[in-house]
Amino acid sequence: MTETSWRGPDDRTLRDEVSKLLCDLIRVDTSNPPGNETPAAKLLKDYLEAAGLDCELVARTPARANLVCSLDGDGTGPSLALLGHTDVVPADEPGWTHPPFSGHIDDEGWVWGRGATDMKNETASRAVTMALLARGGFRPRGRIVFIAQADEEDGTEQVGLAWLVGARPDLRVDYSIDEGGGTRMELADGRVVVSLNVGEKATLPALVTAIGTAGHASCPTTEDNAVLNLAELVRRLGAYRTRRRLVPAVADLLGALLGDIDERDLDDAVQRACSLHPRFAESLPALLGTTIAPTRLYGSRARNVIPARASVELDCRVLPGTGPADLEEELRAALGSDLAYELGFLEPPTGGSSSPTNTPLFDAMQSFFDEHDPGAKLLPSISTGFCDSHFMRTAFGTVAYGIWPCRTTPLEVLDDTAHNVDERIHQDDLVYATRFHLHVVEALTGRG
Ligand SMILES: [Zn+2]
Numbered sequence: 001m002t003e004t005s006w007r008g009p010d011d012r013t014l015r016d017e018v019s020k021l022l023c024d025l026i027r028v029d030t031s032n033p034p035g036n037e038t039p040a041a042k043l044l045k046d047y048l049e050a051a052g053l054d055c056e057l058v059a060r061t062p063a064r065a066n067l068v069c070s071l072d073g074d075g076t077g078p079s080l081a082l083l084g085h086t087d088v089v090p091a092d093e094p095g096w097t098h099p100p101f102s103g104h105i106d107d108e109g110w111v112w113g114r115g116a117t118d119m120k121n122e123t124a125s126r127a128v129t130m131a132l133l134a135r136g137g138f139r140p141r142g143r144i145v146f147i148a149q150a151d152e153e154d155g156t157e158q159v160g161l162a163w164l165v166g167a168r169p170d171l172r173v174d175y176s177i178d179e180g181g182g183t184r185m186e187l188a189d190g191r192v193v194v195s196l197n198v199g200e201k202a203t204l205p206a207l208v209t210a211i212g213t214a215g216h217a218s219c220p221t222t223e224d225n226a227v228l229n230l231a232e233l234v235r236r237l238g239a240y241r242t243r244r245r246l247v248p249a250v251a252d253l254l255g256a257l258l259g260d261i262d263e264r265d266l267d268d269a270v271q272r273a274c275s276l277h278p279r280f281a282e283s284l285p286a287l288l289g290t291t292i293a294p295t296r297l298y299g300s301r302a303r304n305v306i307p308a309r310a311s312v313e314l315d316c317r318v319l320p321g322t323g324p325a326d327l328e329e330e331l332r333a334a335l336g337s338d339l340a341y342e343l344g345f346l347e348p349p350t351g352g353s354s355s356p357t358n359t360p361l362f363d364a365m366q367s368f369f370d371e372h373d374p375g376a377k378l379l380p381s382i383s384t385g386f387c388d389s390h391f392m393r394t395a396f397g398t399v400a401y402g403i404w405p406c407r408t409t410p411l412e413v414l415d416d417t418a419h420n421v422d423e424r425i426h427q428d429d430l431v432y433a434t435r436f437h438l439h440v441v442e443a444l445t446g447r448g
Helices: 011-026 036-048 120-135 161-169 224-238 248-258 266-274 276-290 326-334 360-372 391-397 411-417 427-445
Strands: 054-058 064-069 080-085 110-112 144-149 176-180 185-186 190-201 206-211 291-297 307-319 340-347 377-383 398-400 424-425
Touching: 011 036, 011 110, 011 120, 011 427, 036 054, 036 064, 036 120, 036 144, 064 120, 064 161, 080 120, 080 391, 080 427, 110 427, 120 144, 120 427, 144 161, 161 391, 176 360, 176 377, 176 391, 176 427, 190 248, 190 360, 190 391, 206 326, 224 276, 224 291, 224 307, 224 326, 248 266, 248 377, 266 276, 276 377, 291 326, 307 326, 326 340, 360 377, 360 398, 360 427, 391 398, 424 427
Parallel strands: 080 144, 080 176, 176 398, 190 377
Antiparallel strands: 054 064, 064 144, 110 424, 185 190, 190 398, 206 307, 206 340, 291 307
C-alpha cells in the first residue's frame, strides 16, 4: 500500500463505486413526508462497515435513523464533519423519463432519480470518501465524522440534524461540509467562480390583520371593510422597498465579483454584479435586505358577511443579524399609521447563521480548484433558503460550508430538475466531487 493510496482508484473504478452507491440509495424511497430513512441509513452503515469504519444508527424515532460514522485521529488537528441528508422530496411518477426510484444509469453517463442532485449524490460521494480513506489507511490529525441525517426536507418532526446536535454533543466539530454550493459559473468577463454557501437568511413569518367593522354584505360599507383595508395594506407591502444592509458574507461576495465597491451605492454594485451572470439577478437583490412576500389570505368565513378582521400571512426572510424588532419596524414603516391593523409573528426566527470565510477549510477547498480547475475562485455566498449547516453553527460553533462541486452537469439541468421531474446527475461529477472531498480532507487534516 502506497503512502497516499487513500487518494483512490482510477476514475472508472471510482465512478462505478460512487454510482452504485448512489443508485442503491435512490432505490430506497425516502420521500419526506414520511421519510422512513432507516433503510437508507442501514445501507450506508453496511457499506461503511465493510470498509472497516465504526458506524452507529442514532434515532429518535426507529423509522427515521441518522447514521454516524467516524474515523478518529490523534487529536492534534482540526475535526471535520461530512454531511448528507438521506431524505428526498416526494416524486410523482408521471412526467419522469425514468421512474424516480429506479436509479437508472443511461448510456451517456447520467444517473436518474429523485435525490440524484438533492442530495443522495452528495451523501454517496461523502460516504465513498470515508470508505477510501479507511481502506487506504488514512490517519487524520483530527477526527473525521460522516453524518447521514434524516429529515432535512420537511423538518417538522425534529428527528434529523436539528435533534441530533442536541442528543449527541460529542459530534462537535471544528468544520463541516454540507449542501448548498458548488455551482460553477463562467462570468461575462471570462472569470470562473464556484459558489460556496457560508450562511443563510432566517425565516420570520408574520401575520398582519386589518381591523374593520362587521356587517351584512347586502349593504356594504366601503368605509370600514376589513377586506378592503387589508387589500390596501397588502398593496403597501408590495410597493415597499426594504432597507439595504450589507452583511459580511455578501460584502465578500460583491468584493470577489467587483473588487472594491462603494457601500453607499449598493444599487450600482448589484446592477454590475447581475450583469456578470444571470444567476445573480435571481438571488442577489434578496441578499441585501429583508424580503417580504404576502402569501396566505384569510377573510370572512361566509360570503354574505363582511368580516371585522381580515389577515395576510407574510413570508419574511431576514439577513443574519436582523431580528424581530428590526423586522417589525420595517413592517410598520411599510403599513403606515392611518389604517387599523394588528401585527404579530407566527414563529420565532429559523436559520440566519453564517460562517467566516478566512479559514483553513476555505483555503483547503480553494487549493483543490487551483489544481483541478486553474483560475476558478470560490465565491462565498449566503442562501435565501435553509439548510442543515445552520444547526452545526448554532449548536457547536462549527465553521459550516455548503459545497458539492460539479462541472459536467449543466446549470440548467441542476436548476430545472431540483425538486422537479427528471432529477439527474452526470457520473463524471460524482468522480469530481469525490476527489474534491478527498483533497479537502487531506489538505485540512492530513500530515502534510
Ligand atoms: Zn437538500
